[in-house]
Amino acid sequence: MINFNEQILESDSKLSIYSRGFNYGDALFETIKTPYGKVLFWEDHYFRLMASMRIMRMEIPMNFTMEFLEDQIKKTLAANKLEQASARVKLLVQRNEGGLYLPDNNTVDFIITAQIIQEDFYLFKDEFYEVDLFKDYYISPTLLSTLKTNNKAINVVGSIYAKENNLNNCLVLNTNKHVIEALNGNVFVLKDNVIKTPPIIDGCLKGVMRKQLIEIVKAIPEYEIVEASISPFELQKADEIFITNVIVGIQPVTKYRKKTFSKEVSKMLLQKLNVKIRLS
Incomplete structure (x- = not known):
């Protein structure tokens, strides 16, 4: 299950082929580790995302508070039954479709995905690398x-x-x-x-x-x-x-x-x- 603008959808849901993230790489993302529903380093992820959106001249929605996006992450984990497991969460923000290189507007969509991972916390890697x-x-x-x-x-x-x-x-x-x-x-x-x-x-x-x-x-x-x-x-x-x-x-x-x-x-x-x- 994925979270697309607060809607929980099936993972195989089709997104628009006119997506600006798909066509122009006009998107930002955060990769977040969530052991047992805990969003690690969330404040740092959030402020990096906000700063990046400003640099990309994306319009930050009024409801994009730290609490709102964290709640959306947790709803995505719940939809995937990952509250009691460890997961890799990807929070992607892309400019809404429309325009060519020059966008028609600077409003954004967000997509949240979550996949299970095996390591709950950080383990020492002792192998050859x-x-x-x-x-x-x-x-x-x-x-x-x-x-x-x-x-x-x-x-x-x-x-x-x-x-x-x-x-x-x-x-x-x-x-x-x-x-x-x-x-x-x-x-x-x-x-x-x-x-x-x-x-x-x-x-x-x-x-x-x-x-x-x-x-x-x-x-x-x-x-x-x-x-x-x-x-x-x-x-x-x-x-x-x-x-x-x-x-x-x-x-x-x-x-x-x-x-x-x-x-x-x-x-x-x-x-x-x-x-x-x-x-x-």
């Missing part, structure tokens, strides 16, 4: 590249490249040849006691889990968090590399080219993340 650079295409660092839009051609092509080369993931570069993110999350690099992550101005996604990790590291006296550009040369000198997103939490990288990495700090951060969730 290899990455490399994806250099076929680069991201231009602008405000638009920091948004979670449904125009994800680089992520799609990069994921195919990773599969063809037996990689678990790839790291994406911007036009300045700086590492900005992974195909499915933000990236952090540890060297000695400094944990480094690319700044938003480099064009990386303004990730919700990225925000959580930055806050967690700031509270640990032994480590320093730095938002600064990362060159590909730094990767082979790193002690640890890990990728973050709201579904997996923290994914340690074990191999980049000929370099292998430890996982102790990422494991410690994951434990602190789970404590933060339990206390929230």
Whole structure:
């Protein structure tokens, strides 16, 4: 079952072929983890969505309050009998159909979907995980590249490249040849006691889990968090590399080219993340 503008519909319901999200990528989305009906990091997701809608010049409906959208998410979970399970929720907002590149208006539709996932909270990933650079295409660092839009051609092509080369993931570069993110999350690099992550101005996604990790590291006296550009040369000198997103939490990288990495700090951060969730 899906939620389309407050209507619970069958999952195979047909949406208009004139949808602007479908035709022009004129849509934004949030991917949200909901263990047992709890909407994790909802405030951060909500404010990122509102800020993104303003950047995209979408009209924010008067009823798009934090409480209203959270209630719609929970109604979608209930319709799919997922209140007592863990789910991946996708909240998509698209400009209403009409017009070509220039829309007829800036009003929006919303669609909420939910799928069951197995992991209730964040588990430490101890398996082999290899990455490399994806250099076929680069991201231009602008405000638009920091948004979670449904125009994800680089992520799609990069994921195919990773599969063809037996990689678990790839790291994406911007036009300045700086590492900005992974195909499915933000990236952090540890060297000695400094944990480094690319700044938003480099064009990386303004990730919700990225925000959580930055806050967690700031509270640990032994480590320093730095938002600064990362060159590909730094990767082979790193002690640890890990990728973050709201579904997996923290994914340690074990191999980049000929370099292998430890996982102790990422494991410690994951434990602190789970404590933060339990206390929230």
